Amino acid sequence: VTSPGGGAGTSSQSYAPIGGYAVIGDCRSAALVSTNGSIDWLCLPRFDSPSVFAAILDADRGGHFAVRPAGVAATTRRYIGDSNVLETTFTTSSGVLRLTDLMPVDSEAAKSRELWPDHEILRKVECVEGTIDVAVDFIPRFDYGRVAPAIDGRRDRIFYCEHRAGLLALSGDMPLAITGNGLAGTQQLAAGERRYLSLTYAHGMPAVEAPLGPNADRRIERSIAWWNEWASTCRYHGPYRNAVVRSALALKLLSYSPSGAIIAAPTTSLPEKIGGIRNWDYRYCWLRDASLTLRALCDLGFEVEADAFLSWLLHATHLTWPHVNMAYDIYGESHLPERELTYLSGYAGSRPVRIGNLAALQLQLDTYGELVEAAFVWLSCGGTLDRSSKGNLVELGRAVCSRWRAPDDGIWERRGGRRHHTHSKVMCWLALDRLLTLHDAGHLRVPVAQFGRERDALRAEIEARGYNEQLGSYVSVLDGNEVDASLLVLALHGYVDPRSPRMRSTCDRIRGHLGIDNLLYRYKEDDGLPPGEGAFGICGFWEVACRALQQERTTAVTQFESLLSYANDVGLFAEQIDPETGAALGNFPQGLTHVGLINAALSLEKSGQR
C-alpha cells in the first residue's frame, strides 16, 4: 500500500525499500521508479552523468517526478511481457489507475525515419475503473540535487528547465502549475480517460519535442515490440525461463549501446547496510564481471551483445594496456576520482554518498584471467578475433607472467592492503592456460615455453599454499586459514574438477562458514569497515552452479528456487540480500547478480541433461 508523498519519502517518512524500485531505460541511461509511481533516480545523458532526480539519495534535496493517485492506494506492478516497459496499477477506494512508464526504444532504421529526442521518459496514466484523482509532482534537481532550476512555462503545456548544456522539457496534456519547487497538478480521470507526460532531455542541442496522444501510444507499442523481439531470441527454454529472460533484460538495460560496455548497476551509494558507510558508485564497468557476463550472453544466444562487450573489453581498456585496471567508465576512462557529496543525506541516512570509485585504482590480478577467459568463451562460441585483439591477448599473458607473484587487492576490493589472494592466482593460471589452449587450437601464437612454465608454477603455488590441509579447503589467501566465496569460482572456470575431494570439501567449508539459510556471505573477515553487510547475491548462485556441476542436482534446484524468491516483485535483484528480512541491499539492479542467476540456471539445465 502506498500513500501520497513526493519521492522516496520526506525526511519524516521512511524511504521506499531498495527492492521497491523497478528500472526502465534505453541502454544509455536508466531510471528507478518506485511503487508509488515516483522516479527517484535518473542520470542524463548517460549512466554516470550527474543526476536529474536523486530522491533515493536525499528525499528532500534530490528531486523526483511522481505520478500517482491523490489518495491511499494498493499497488501491483509488472513489466509488460518480456519488455522493459513498466506497468503499475493503483487500486483506490474510488477506482483503478494504470501507469505505464518507459524510455521509448526502437530499431535504428525506424529511428532514422523520424526525429527522436536524445532521451525520453514517457508516462501514460489511464483510469481503468471508477474515477480517480491523479497527482503529478515534478521536482527536477540537476547535478545530484545541487541545482534547483528555474522553470520556463511560457509555452502552453510545455515546461523547460536547463542547466549548462542540458535541457529538460516536460510536455503533458494535464494541467500543471509552477510551484516553489517545480511543477504540480491534480486532475480527476474517469474510466477510459488517459493522459500522457513526456519528459525529454537534450544535451547541447535544441530540444526535440515528442508528440503525445496516439503517437505516444505507438511509441509504447513499438517499444514493447522491440523488447519482446529482442527477448524472443533467448535460447534458454528451461523451467526458469521467466527469471532468466528478466535477468537478460536487466543486463541489457545496463549495457551502454554506443560503446558496448556493461555497467555494474545504474545507481550509486545505495547502502550495503542501511545507515552504514558501505556506499559505493557502481555506474562503471568492472572487468571482474567480464567472463561470466560474456558466458551468460553467449549461452543465451545474445552473440551481438557479447561481441560488442568483448570488443569494448579489448579496445576501450587500451589506455592502460597491457596493465588493466579494475574498473573503467563506459568509454574506457580509468580515472574515476571518488568524491563525497556531503550535502546529500543518503538513502535512509546512509552516508556518505559517493560518486566516482577509488577502487578503480586497485590492483586486481584476476582481471587478466577475466579478459582472456572472456575471449576464450567468445572463440568457443564460434566468434572470431582480429589480429590486434589477438596481439592484445598475448600481451595480457606476458603481463601475467611478470605480475602474478605480486600481492593484489583481490576480487572483493577490500581497502586494507594487498595480499596473495588464491582466487587471483587461479585467474592468472586461467589466463595462461587459456592462451596456451588457444595457441594449440591455432587461434594465436604465444611463447609456449614461458607461458607453460609460469602456468605450472602458478598451479604448484596454489596447490601448495592455497589449499589448507588442516581445514580441508582452498583458502582466501596463500598460507591462510579463512575461506571466501570467490573460491567457488575455481570449479566454475575449470581450474579444478568440481567433483574432486578438494573442491567438494571447499564447497562444504564455504557453506558451513559463510552460509545462512540458502544465502552466502562473500567473506567474514574484518575488512576494515564497520560490519553488517548482507549476503552476496551472486555467491549463492555460484554455489548453485557448483552443486549442479557436482551432480547434486536436488540440492542445487532447492537452493536456486530459494534464491529466486528473493527477487523483488518485478524479478530484479540488488547486489546483496539482508538474511534476516530478505530485503535488497546495495546498488540496484545489480548486473552481476543477474549474471549469476543466468549461469546457475544454465548449469542446472546442463546437469539435467547429463
Add this chain to the structure above:
Amino acid sequence: MNIASILLWGFVATVALTTLMSIGHGAGLTRMSIPFLLGTILTPDRDRALVVGAAFHILNGWIFAFLYAAMLQSIGWTTWWLGAGIGLVHALFVLAAGMPLIPGFHPRMVSEYYGPAPNRRLQPPGFLALNYGSRTPAVTIAAHVIYGAIIGAFYTLAGP
C-alpha cells in the same frame, strides 16, 4: 604555389603527425587512430583498414598541405610558428567541430544517440574526441602543431 615543395614537406609533415599520434596511441595516451578511423570508412576488416587508412591519411595530409601552402602564399611569408598557428586552429576545428560530425557520415560508427540495438561498430569520438581518452585533445593538438610547423618552416614560397 610551389607544388614540389608542398608534396615533399606535406609528406614529411604527415609522417611526423602520424608518428606522433601513433606514439600517443602506443603509450596509452589516446585510443584515437586516424588511419583506423579513415580506413574503416572503406572496409570493416580491422587489419586491412589500417593499411587503407594509412594511404588515405597520407593523401589527406597532402591535400591539407595545399591548404596550408595557399594560406602561407596569400600571407606572403612563412615561418615555423605561423605554420604551427595554422596547425593549432586546424586541430581545434577537427576536435571541436569535425569529430562530433564523423558519426553522421562514417558508415561504421555509431552516434551518442545509438541504442538499444547492440553496437559492434566504432564508438563515437564525442566532443573534443574525449571518448577516446582524456588526453586525446592534447595529443591531437601537439601532432597538428608539429605538422603545421614543419610546413611553415620548410615550405618555399612560389615566386610572384
